[in-house]
Amino acid sequence: MPFYHALVRPELLTLEQRQRFAADVVEVHCDVTGAPPSFVHALITEDDDGTLPEGRAATINGTIRAGRTDAQKAEIAERLSAALAAIAEVEPESVSTSTRDIQASYTMEGGALLPEPGSAEEQAWMAGSPTGG
Template sequence: MPTYTCTCSAGRLSPTEKQSIVNSITKVHSEEGGNVPQYLVQVVFNELAPGNHFINKRLVPKDQLWVNGLIRAGRSDAQKTAMVKRIMSECSEAMGVDPSFVWAYICDAEKTAEFGSVLPEPGQEKAWVEAIPKEVRDRYGLY
Protein backbone atom coordinates (compact mmCIF):
# COMPACT_ATOMS: atom_id res chain seq x y z
CA MET A 1 0.00 0.00 0.00
CA PRO A 2 1.35 3.44 -0.72
CA THR A 3 2.59 4.99 2.51
CA TYR A 4 2.79 8.75 2.86
CA THR A 5 4.62 10.06 5.91
CA CYS A 6 3.89 13.68 6.80
CA THR A 7 6.41 15.32 9.10
CA CYS A 8 5.73 18.66 10.75
CA SER A 9 6.24 20.65 13.95
CA ALA A 10 4.38 19.26 16.96
CA GLY A 11 0.99 20.90 17.36
CA ARG A 12 1.13 22.70 13.99
CA LEU A 13 -1.75 20.83 12.37
CA SER A 14 -5.27 20.77 13.73
CA PRO A 15 -7.32 17.55 13.42
CA THR A 16 -9.27 19.25 10.60
CA GLU A 17 -6.07 20.15 8.72
CA LYS A 18 -4.75 16.61 9.15
CA GLN A 19 -7.98 15.13 7.78
CA SER A 20 -7.88 17.53 4.82
CA ILE A 21 -4.28 16.50 4.09
CA VAL A 22 -5.21 12.81 4.37
CA ASN A 23 -8.15 13.31 2.00
CA SER A 24 -5.98 15.17 -0.52
CA ILE A 25 -3.10 12.70 -0.50
CA THR A 26 -5.46 9.74 -0.78
CA LYS A 27 -7.32 11.31 -3.70
CA VAL A 28 -4.13 12.39 -5.48
CA HIS A 29 -2.54 8.96 -5.21
CA SER A 30 -5.69 7.22 -6.40
CA GLU A 31 -6.27 9.54 -9.36
CA GLU A 32 -2.69 10.09 -10.52
CA GLY A 33 -1.54 6.55 -9.73
CA GLY A 34 -4.00 4.90 -12.11
CA ASN A 35 -7.21 4.54 -10.09
CA VAL A 36 -5.56 2.84 -7.11
CA PRO A 37 -8.25 1.85 -4.59
CA GLN A 38 -8.34 4.58 -1.95
CA TYR A 39 -8.55 2.04 0.87
CA LEU A 40 -4.95 1.05 0.10
CA VAL A 41 -3.51 4.54 0.73
CA GLN A 42 -1.91 5.02 4.16
CA VAL A 43 -0.99 8.41 5.66
CA VAL A 44 1.12 8.70 8.82
CA PHE A 45 1.88 11.91 10.74
CA ASN A 46 5.17 12.42 12.56
CA GLU A 47 5.36 15.48 14.75
CA LEU A 48 8.76 16.88 15.65
CA ALA A 49 9.33 18.42 19.05
CA PRO A 50 10.56 22.04 18.94
CA GLY A 51 14.25 22.39 18.19
CA ASN A 52 14.69 19.06 16.40
CA HIS A 53 15.01 19.99 12.73
CA PHE A 54 17.39 22.38 11.04
CA ILE A 55 18.20 23.39 7.46
CA ASN A 56 21.43 25.31 6.83
CA LYS A 57 21.99 25.57 10.61
CA ARG A 58 18.62 27.31 11.00
CA LEU A 59 15.60 26.00 12.84
CA VAL A 60 12.96 25.17 10.25
CA PRO A 61 9.81 27.32 10.13
CA LYS A 62 6.84 26.01 12.11
CA ASP A 63 4.76 25.92 8.90
CA GLN A 64 7.10 23.45 7.15
CA LEU A 65 5.59 20.12 6.04
CA TRP A 66 7.40 17.20 4.45
CA VAL A 67 5.40 14.56 2.61
CA ASN A 68 7.40 11.46 1.80
CA GLY A 69 5.51 8.98 -0.38
CA LEU A 70 6.75 5.41 -0.67
CA ILE A 71 4.89 3.79 -3.57
CA ARG A 72 5.19 0.64 -5.67
CA ALA A 73 7.40 0.93 -8.71
CA GLY A 74 5.69 1.14 -12.08
CA ARG A 75 4.40 4.73 -12.17
CA SER A 76 5.72 6.98 -14.94
CA ASP A 77 7.75 10.12 -14.31
CA ALA A 78 4.75 12.14 -15.50
CA GLN A 79 2.49 10.44 -12.92
CA LYS A 80 4.98 11.03 -10.11
CA THR A 81 5.47 14.66 -11.13
CA ALA A 82 1.70 15.20 -11.12
CA MET A 83 1.53 13.60 -7.66
CA VAL A 84 4.16 15.83 -6.07
CA LYS A 85 2.74 18.98 -7.68
CA ARG A 86 -0.78 18.26 -6.48
CA ILE A 87 0.37 17.20 -3.02
CA MET A 88 2.35 20.43 -2.67
CA SER A 89 -0.57 22.53 -3.85
CA GLU A 90 -3.38 20.79 -1.96
CA CYS A 91 -1.49 20.38 1.32
CA SER A 92 -0.41 24.03 1.34
CA GLU A 93 -4.03 25.02 0.73
CA ALA A 94 -5.20 22.78 3.60
CA MET A 95 -2.64 24.43 5.90
CA GLY A 96 -3.18 27.99 4.64
CA VAL A 97 0.51 28.43 3.78
CA ASP A 98 2.57 29.21 0.70
CA PRO A 99 3.42 26.07 -1.34
CA SER A 100 7.12 26.69 -0.64
CA PHE A 101 6.52 25.33 2.88
CA VAL A 102 5.40 21.92 1.56
CA TRP A 103 8.10 19.60 0.30
CA ALA A 104 6.92 16.41 -1.41
CA TYR A 105 8.90 13.31 -2.33
CA ILE A 106 7.87 10.18 -4.20
CA CYS A 107 10.11 7.13 -3.84
CA ASP A 108 9.63 3.76 -5.55
CA ALA A 109 9.57 0.59 -3.47
CA GLU A 110 10.66 -2.33 -5.63
CA LYS A 111 9.06 -5.02 -3.46
CA THR A 112 6.81 -4.78 -0.41
CA ALA A 113 4.75 -7.11 1.76
CA GLU A 114 1.69 -6.07 3.74
CA PHE A 115 -1.30 -7.84 5.30
CA GLY A 116 0.77 -11.04 5.27
CA SER A 117 1.20 -11.03 1.48
CA VAL A 118 3.57 -9.60 -1.14
CA LEU A 119 1.90 -6.69 -2.93
CA PRO A 120 0.91 -7.24 -6.58
CA GLU A 121 1.90 -5.24 -9.61
CA PRO A 122 -0.12 -2.04 -10.14
CA GLY A 123 -3.55 -2.87 -11.54
CA GLN A 124 -3.75 -6.28 -9.83
CA GLU A 125 -5.01 -4.99 -6.46
CA LYS A 126 -8.57 -6.36 -6.63
CA ALA A 127 -7.57 -10.02 -6.89
CA TRP A 128 -4.83 -9.51 -4.31
CA VAL A 129 -7.22 -8.00 -1.76
CA GLU A 130 -9.75 -10.78 -2.38
CA ALA A 131 -7.05 -13.35 -1.55
CA ILE A 132 -6.31 -11.77 1.85
CA PRO A 133 -8.00 -13.70 4.68
CA LYS A 134 -11.36 -12.22 5.70
CA GLU A 135 -10.25 -11.56 9.30
CA VAL A 136 -7.35 -9.43 8.00
CA ARG A 137 -9.57 -7.57 5.52
CA ASP A 138 -12.07 -6.90 8.35
CA ARG A 139 -9.30 -5.61 10.64
CA TYR A 140 -8.35 -2.90 8.13
CA GLY A 141 -11.66 -2.34 6.34
CA LEU A 142 -10.43 -3.63 2.99
CA TYR A 143 -13.51 -3.87 0.75
Protein backbone atom coordinates in the same frame (compact mmCIF):
# COMPACT_ATOMS: atom_id res chain seq x y z
CA MET B 1 1.40 0.69 0.65
CA PRO B 2 1.56 3.45 -0.47
CA PHE B 3 2.81 5.02 2.73
CA TYR B 4 3.01 8.80 2.93
CA HIS B 5 4.77 10.48 5.83
CA ALA B 6 4.27 14.18 6.37
CA LEU B 7 6.73 15.80 8.77
CA VAL B 8 5.22 19.13 9.77
CA ARG B 9 6.19 22.12 11.86
CA PRO B 10 4.95 21.71 15.45
CA GLU B 11 1.31 22.78 15.87
CA LEU B 12 0.95 23.36 12.14
CA LEU B 13 -2.09 21.10 11.84
CA THR B 14 -5.07 20.43 14.07
CA LEU B 15 -6.68 17.00 14.16
CA GLU B 16 -9.34 18.17 11.73
CA GLN B 17 -6.66 19.44 9.34
CA ARG B 18 -4.73 16.18 9.61
CA GLN B 19 -7.91 14.29 8.74
CA ARG B 20 -8.47 16.52 5.73
CA PHE B 21 -4.93 16.00 4.54
CA ALA B 22 -5.22 12.22 4.97
CA ALA B 23 -8.35 12.30 2.82
CA ASP B 24 -6.49 14.33 0.20
CA VAL B 25 -3.67 11.79 0.16
CA VAL B 26 -6.17 9.06 -0.68
CA GLU B 27 -7.86 11.15 -3.34
CA VAL B 28 -4.63 12.23 -5.02
CA HIS B 29 -2.88 8.87 -4.94
CA CYS B 30 -5.89 6.91 -6.16
CA ASP B 31 -6.80 9.50 -8.77
CA VAL B 32 -3.30 9.46 -10.23
CA THR B 33 -2.55 5.75 -9.96
CA GLY B 34 -5.91 3.99 -9.83
CA ALA B 35 -4.81 2.07 -6.73
CA PRO B 36 -7.41 0.89 -4.22
CA PRO B 37 -7.96 3.42 -1.42
CA SER B 38 -7.91 0.82 1.34
CA PHE B 39 -4.14 0.47 0.96
CA VAL B 40 -3.31 4.17 1.27
CA HIS B 41 -1.64 5.11 4.55
CA ALA B 42 -0.78 8.60 5.75
CA LEU B 43 1.34 9.32 8.81
CA ILE B 44 1.64 12.87 10.09
CA THR B 45 4.26 13.69 12.70
CA GLU B 46 5.55 16.95 14.12
CA ASP B 47 9.14 18.07 13.73
CA ASP B 48 9.97 18.17 17.43
CA ASP B 49 13.70 17.82 16.71
CA GLY B 50 13.85 20.84 14.43
CA THR B 51 15.08 18.95 11.38
CA LEU B 52 13.02 20.90 8.87
CA PRO B 53 15.09 23.48 6.99
CA GLU B 54 14.54 27.17 7.70
CA GLY B 55 11.37 28.37 6.00
CA ARG B 56 10.05 24.87 5.43
CA ALA B 57 6.61 24.18 6.93
CA ALA B 58 6.43 20.53 5.98
CA THR B 59 7.95 17.76 3.94
CA ILE B 60 6.04 14.80 2.58
CA ASN B 61 7.81 11.56 1.73
CA GLY B 62 5.87 8.90 -0.09
CA THR B 63 6.94 5.29 -0.42
CA ILE B 64 5.13 3.89 -3.43
CA ARG B 65 5.29 0.82 -5.61
CA ALA B 66 7.89 1.02 -8.35
CA GLY B 67 6.45 1.28 -11.84
CA ARG B 68 4.71 4.63 -11.69
CA THR B 69 5.76 7.04 -14.41
CA ASP B 70 7.76 10.17 -13.75
CA ALA B 71 4.70 12.18 -14.77
CA GLN B 72 2.54 10.37 -12.23
CA LYS B 73 5.09 10.94 -9.49
CA ALA B 74 5.41 14.61 -10.39
CA GLU B 75 1.63 15.04 -10.31
CA ILE B 76 1.39 13.35 -6.93
CA ALA B 77 4.12 15.57 -5.53
CA GLU B 78 2.62 18.77 -6.91
CA ARG B 79 -0.91 18.03 -5.77
CA LEU B 80 0.04 16.84 -2.29
CA SER B 81 2.25 19.86 -1.65
CA ALA B 82 -0.55 22.14 -2.78
CA ALA B 83 -3.12 20.31 -0.69
CA LEU B 84 -1.12 20.49 2.52
CA ALA B 85 -0.20 24.12 1.94
CA ALA B 86 -3.85 25.01 1.41
CA ILE B 87 -5.00 23.13 4.50
CA ALA B 88 -2.27 24.65 6.68
CA GLU B 89 -2.63 28.08 5.08
CA VAL B 90 1.08 28.39 4.34
CA GLU B 91 2.97 29.32 1.20
CA PRO B 92 2.99 26.47 -1.34
CA GLU B 93 6.77 26.78 -1.64
CA SER B 94 7.15 25.91 2.04
CA VAL B 95 5.93 22.36 1.45
CA SER B 96 7.95 19.82 -0.50
CA THR B 97 7.03 16.30 -1.55
CA SER B 98 9.19 13.46 -2.78
CA THR B 99 8.50 9.82 -3.53
CA ARG B 100 10.62 6.71 -3.17
CA ASP B 101 10.01 3.57 -5.18
CA ILE B 102 9.87 0.15 -3.57
CA GLN B 103 9.59 -3.03 -5.61
CA ALA B 104 6.15 -4.52 -5.06
CA SER B 105 7.50 -7.92 -4.08
CA TYR B 106 9.25 -6.38 -1.10
CA THR B 107 5.95 -5.56 0.60
CA MET B 108 3.17 -7.74 1.97
CA GLU B 109 -0.24 -6.35 2.82
CA GLY B 110 -3.57 -8.06 3.13
CA GLY B 111 -1.62 -11.29 3.59
CA ALA B 112 -0.18 -11.24 0.08
CA LEU B 113 2.71 -9.78 -1.84
CA LEU B 114 1.72 -6.61 -3.61
CA PRO B 115 1.49 -6.98 -7.39
CA GLU B 116 3.49 -4.95 -9.86
CA PRO B 117 1.57 -1.92 -11.14
CA GLY B 118 -0.09 -2.66 -14.46
CA SER B 119 0.34 -6.43 -14.18
CA ALA B 120 -2.38 -9.01 -14.72
CA GLU B 121 -2.01 -9.91 -11.06
CA GLU B 122 -2.89 -6.37 -10.13
CA GLN B 123 -6.28 -6.63 -11.81
CA ALA B 124 -7.21 -9.63 -9.70
CA TRP B 125 -5.76 -8.00 -6.61
CA MET B 126 -7.79 -4.84 -7.12
CA ALA B 127 -10.97 -6.81 -7.68
CA GLY B 128 -10.41 -8.61 -4.40
CA SER B 129 -9.34 -5.63 -2.32
CA PRO B 130 -11.61 -4.50 0.55
CA THR B 131 -12.81 -1.50 -1.43
CA GLY B 132 -12.91 -3.28 -4.74
CA GLY B 133 -10.19 -1.26 -6.42
